[in-house]
Amino acid sequence: MIIDCHGHYTTAPAEMEAWRKLQVQAIGHPGQAPSKASLRISDDQIRESLEGAQLKLQRGRGTDLTLFSPRASAMAHHVGDAETSRVWSELCNELVHRCCALYPDNFVGVCQLPQSPGVPPQTCVAELERCVKELGFVGCNLNPDPSGGYWKDAPLGDRWWYPLYEKLVELDVPAMVHVSTSCNPAFHTTGAHYLNADTTAFMQCLTSKLFQDFPTLKFVIPHGGGAVPYHWGRFRGLAQDLKLPPLKELLLDNVFFDTCVYHRPGIELLLKVVPVDNVLFASEMVGAVRGIDPETGHHYDDTRRYVDAIDLSESDRQKVFEGNARKVYARLRR
Amino acid sequence: MIIDCHGHYTTAPAEMEAWRKLQVQAIGHPGQAPSKASLRISDDQIRESLEGAQLKLQRGRGTDLTLFSPRASAMAHHVGDAETSRVWSELCNELVHRCCALYPDNFVGVCQLPQSPGVPPQTCVAELERCVKELGFVGCNLNPDPSGGYWKDAPLGDRWWYPLYEKLVELDVPAMVHVSTSCNPAFHTTGAHYLNADTTAFMQCLTSKLFQDFPTLKFVIPHGGGAVPYHWGRFRGLAQDLKLPPLKELLLDNVFFDTCVYHRPGIELLLKVVPVDNVLFASEMVGAVRGIDPETGHHYDDTRRYVDAIDLSESDRQKVFEGNARKVYARLRR
Numbered sequence: 001m002i003i004d005c006h007g008h009y010t011t012a013p014a015e016m017e018a019w020r021k022l023q024v025q026a027i028g029h030p031g032q033a034p035s036k037a038s039l040r041i042s043d044d045q046i047r048e049s050l051e052g053a054q055l056k057l058q059r060g061r062g063t064d065l066t067l068f069s070p071r072a073s074a075m076a077h078h079v080g081d082a083e084t085s086r087v088w089s090e091l092c093n094e095l096v097h098r099c100c101a102l103y104p105d106n107f108v109g110v111c112q113l114p115q116s117p118g119v120p121p122q123t124c125v126a127e128l129e130r131c132v133k134e135l136g137f138v139g140c141n142l143n144p145d146p147s148g149g150y151w152k153d154a155p156l157g158d159r160w161w162y163p164l165y166e167k168l169v170e171l172d173v174p175a176m177v178h179v180s181t182s183c184n185p186a187f188h189t190t191g192a193h194y195l196n197a198d199t200t201a202f203m204q205c206l207t208s209k210l211f212q213d214f215p216t217l218k219f220v221i222p223h224g225g226g227a228v229p230y231h232w233g234r235f236r237g238l239a240q241d242l243k244l245p246p247l248k249e250l251l252l253d254n255v256f257f258d259t260c261v262y263h264r265p266g267i268e269l270l271l272k273v274v275p276v277d278n279v280l281f282a283s284e285m286v287g288a289v290r291g292i293d294p295e296t297g298h299h300y301d302d303t304r305r306y307v308d309a310i311d312l313s314e315s316d317r318q319k320v321f322e323g324n325a326r327k328v329y330a331r332l333r334r
Numbered sequence: 335m336i337i338d339c340h341g342h343y344t345t346a347p348a349e350m351e352a353w354r355k356l357q358v359q360a361i362g363h364p365g366q367a368p369s370k371a372s373l374r375i376s377d378d379q380i381r382e383s384l385e386g387a388q389l390k391l392q393r394g395r396g397t398d399l400t401l402f403s404p405r406a407s408a409m410a411h412h413v414g415d416a417e418t419s420r421v422w423s424e425l426c427n428e429l430v431h432r433c434c435a436l437y438p439d440n441f442v443g444v445c446q447l448p449q450s451p452g453v454p455p456q457t458c459v460a461e462l463e464r465c466v467k468e469l470g471f472v473g474c475n476l477n478p479d480p481s482g483g484y485w486k487d488a489p490l491g492d493r494w495w496y497p498l499y500e501k502l503v504e505l506d507v508p509a510m511v512h513v514s515t516s517c518n519p520a521f522h523t524t525g526a527h528y529l530n531a532d533t534t535a536f537m538q539c540l541t542s543k544l545f546q547d548f549p550t551l552k553f554v555i556p557h558g559g560g561a562v563p564y565h566w567g568r569f570r571g572l573a574q575d576l577k578l579p580p581l582k583e584l585l586l587d588n589v590f591f592d593t594c595v596y597h598r599p600g601i602e603l604l605l606k607v608v609p610v611d612n613v614l615f616a617s618e619m620v621g622a623v624r625g626i627d628p629e630t631g632h633h634y635d636d637t638r639r640y641v642d643a644i645d646l647s648e649s650d651r652q653k654v655f656e657g658n659a660r661k662v663y664a665r666l667r668r
């Protein structure tokens with residue numbers, strides 16, 4: 001079985017975006033905000049949005065189950081206030097839940113959190129709990145920068161985040177550390193902000209006591225860990241200069257990387273330097289890069305091909321494709 | 335011959351830091367600012383600061399010439415105003431010039447620019463010209479984020495930067511795109527901000543018309559290009575989705591990467607995916623990572639060992655070690 005731990009509902013019916021537009025227009029005019037109930041999307045529309053995209057690609061690529069969350073770039077936690085974010089997150093999560101209910105063998109939910117810049121993460125606990133306990137979700141996406149490219153909130157090691165971590169630990173669900181759209185013109189969203197956030201999050205973990213305080217907390221760093229595996233020697237050396245224990249001891253019980261690296265040499269490097277127990281298969285399809293690589297004739301994001309091409313023992317391959325996901329997303333086992 | 339295109343004077347005598355402290359204390363009290371002449375550092379002090387550090391490592395590692403610039407983290411363009419930055423940059427560049435004059439076979443200068451957040455880069459032209467024409471420097475470090483981690487200035491493709499680019503082109507010197515200290519608690523300076531800036535700068539170039547407007551402008555992206563080579567497929571795919579030409583055609587006449595990647599698998603990846611014509615040898619010693627890697631028994635930043643270990647033709651190895659540097663830093667040839 002192949003579990004893809006990183007997929008977003010990037011193909012939601014246009015009604016979703018139209019609803020969001022109304023919500024954004026109503027910011028500052030609370031009476032005009034659309035109700036959740038006003039969103040009308042039929043099951044057939046959902047089927048259609050998935051059949052020609054994620055499901056087709058799952059079948060074509062021979063992957064089985066996608067851990068499925070709302071579109072990351074559309075989380076846009078910087079828009080409006082915490083209430084805006086609460087309603088939008090609930091709506092996005094409920095739509096993902098419908099996908100999972102329609103295709104329970106193909107999708108398991110991962111939720112968006114109703115974060116808002118400067119607002120204590122405590123406010124996300126209720127939606128996290130609802131998604132896990134009532135909707136059967138197995139994880140969440142945690143945005144380390146709700147400001148959208150201005151990095152105004154506290155680093156992930158700060159106690160600011162602890163109430164949320166307490167709930168993650170209690171529910172036994174991991175967080176994928178995933179930013180949303182960049183509003184900062186310096187950062188291209190998928191070409192810079194996403195990768196920068198991955199690197200930044202890793203270094204925030206490295207320099208904090210987070211996993212001493214939460215020894216069972218688990219983070220998945222997406223996009224192959226940003227720059228981290230490529231600079232694994234730098235990070236080993238930085239930890240050493242800081243008189244910290246080796247990375248394995250310091251954070252590899254808690255930090256995992258996905259395989260969203262869109263060429264074979266990158267995946268080779270990832271699996272060469274990061275212990276195999278810390279790598280989870282993922283593609284992020286249908287996502288940031290949608291084309292076909294002229295050098296291979298296959299989609300850039302068809303990451304299964306890269307993993308297949310690597311010389312791994314069957315036991316290690318099983319870990320990357322399935323076992324590690326079941327270990328990190330503990331509720332998948334249930 | 336082996337040219338290390340990325341070294342900073344990180345071991346300057348303590349008088350330098352003391353002078354800077356006085357300068358910073360005098361911000362807002364112009365009459366109290368120390369004069370440049372009040373800095374007293376003897377030639378012997380400079381020799382001592384280099385003999386036991388950069389020169390010892392050059393000899394030990396068998397490298398020959400370092401392109402030497404002021405300490406990057408100390409550029410701190412966010413401190414004070416443009417006048418603060420002007421005086422500090424001049425002082426730093428003059429001290430580097432003294433290193434180069436004392437050891438002309440070992441060091442060639444690369445200058446710090448007197449940037450300041452929100453101040454037009456035009457103000458850097460005079461110091462750049464002085465360093466190149468009077469001090470014999472062959473390049474500069476260009477900070478894409480003078481705010482120190484808040485990314486408030488325009489992206490590198492913006493016309494905001496053009497007056498500086500015009501001078502770079504006229505003088506035929508490249509810029510290494512290198513940030514300074516991060517003041518943003520989200521970003522560890524050497525573990526996140528440096529790498530993020532490299533990735534960000536590359537993507538800013540990719541999405542701009544910069545090299546159409548300046549076909550002979552050359553940027554060196556340090557630290558192995560941040561996350562870029564590891565995600566080479568992603569960047570190829572993003573360019574393709576944006577209907578841009580292939581990366582080689584789009585920017586590889588203008589953008590180069592150094593080899594400051596502190597483990598062998600990283601350097602292997604770099605030289606596998608990036609054309610050999612675009613890779614310049616560098617170590618950034620004595621820099622961000624100073625320890626000895628217990629896995630190899632050698633310094634993490636002894637990058638020559640990694641390049642030596644890679645199967646390259648002699649002609650390609652010569653390009654990486656020397657030829658590409660002479661091509662990019664055209665004034666080195668004179």
